[in-house]
Amino acid sequence: MLKNLGCATLLAASAVAVGTAAAAPMSLKNYMDLQGPEPDVHLAYGTQPSQFVELFKPEGHGPFPVAIVIHGGCWTVEFGGIKQMHNVAGDLARRGIAVWNVEYRRVDEEGGGYPGTYQDISAALNLLQASAGKYGLDANRVVAIGHSAGGQLAQWAAARKKLPVSSPLYQPDPLPIPVVISLGGLADLRREEKLIKSSCDRDMVQLTGTPSTMRPDVFSDTSSAEMLPVGGSTILINGELDTVSPPRVGEDYAKRAREAGDHAEAIILTGASHYDEIAATSPSWKIVLAHILKALGMPQAAEK
Structure with a gap:
């Protein structure tokens, strides 16, 4: 059954209960094999090979609402990432949503980790603001969707307006992100340090850097x-069978966010793994899609 901390929609609850029961959970291999259409536009925001975004455009002239998609992969190049996101990007574009598919330097790439990975996310979003008019994008109607490590980065992107000026990651007037949908995300770096080590074999220093006089708490600008x-809303969606980011992770973060005064929901997908929510052919995608459409103020998808 669907477990929900918060007030998830009846539509989402019904879709979970009906949609996930018959399908086998996706494996890492299933995820790595995901395919989709090629992007319409490739845009660089830096000079390094991983500093680019892909734009998937719907048919028509826009302005189109935008789904910012940030892939996971345990912050490493080993587990794919942006290519696998083509699968859901194609589905979203078909439904009239432009997709800003973000690549970034990971911890095992030159310049990746702290602060480079975070600076890449900021640069990719700055490019969205600067390019919206040219490509018929509505930068006032956005939702950020992050999977696994990308969930951490998507939640960070929405929170970066709180960064102190003293942080190397600070930028003025960042793109507002009113809703984040975190799919198996690992956003609470301090409290989930042991899990991140066991699930992804990441040493926290790779994601946070080291303390300094100006920055004694390394989690203050990374988590x-x-x-x-x-502000805004965070929807945390985890597969019931997820061993990388178990359901407890989403529940704990949602509770912490609500206690701080934010709106947050934790949703658990019956019979789903860490990968089902990012495959457009998976029953779990119906639940994720419902929240994306709601965040963008679009009609819910009809059942097929």
């Missing part, structure tokens, strides 16, 4: 949980 409340 969105330390910047609560951030």
Whole structure:
């Protein structure tokens, strides 16, 4: 059954109960094999190979609402990432939603980790603000969707308006992100340090850097949980069978966010793994899609 901390929609609850029962949970191999259409536009925001975004445009002239998609992969190049996101990007574009599919330097790439990975996310979103008019995008109607490590980065992106000027990651007037949908995310770096090590084999210093006189608490500008409340809404969706980011992770973060005054919901997908929510052919995608459409103020998808 669907477990929900918060007030998830009846539509989402019904879809979970009906949609996930018959399908086998996706494996890592299933995820790595995901395919989809090629992007319409490739845009660089830096000079390094991983500093680019892909734009998937719907048919028509827009302005189109935008789904900012940030892939996971345990912050490493080993587990794919942006290519696998083509699968859901194609589905969203078909439904009239532009997709801003973000690539970034990971911890095992030159310049990745702290602060480079975070600076890449900021640069990619700055490019969205600067390019919206040219490509018929509505930068006032956005939702950020992050999977696994990308969930941490998507939640950070929405929280970065709280960064102190003293942080190397500070930027003025960041793109407002009113809703984040975190899919198996690992956003609470301080409290989930042991899980991140066991699930992803990441040493926290790779994600946070080292303390300094100006920055004694390394979580203060890297973990969105330390910047609560951030305003807006966070939807945390975890597969019931997820061993990378178990359901407890979403529940704990939602509770912490609500106690700080934010709106947050935790949703558990029956029979789903860490990967089902990012495959457009998975029954779990119906639940995720419902929340994306709601965040963008679009009609709910009809059942097929």
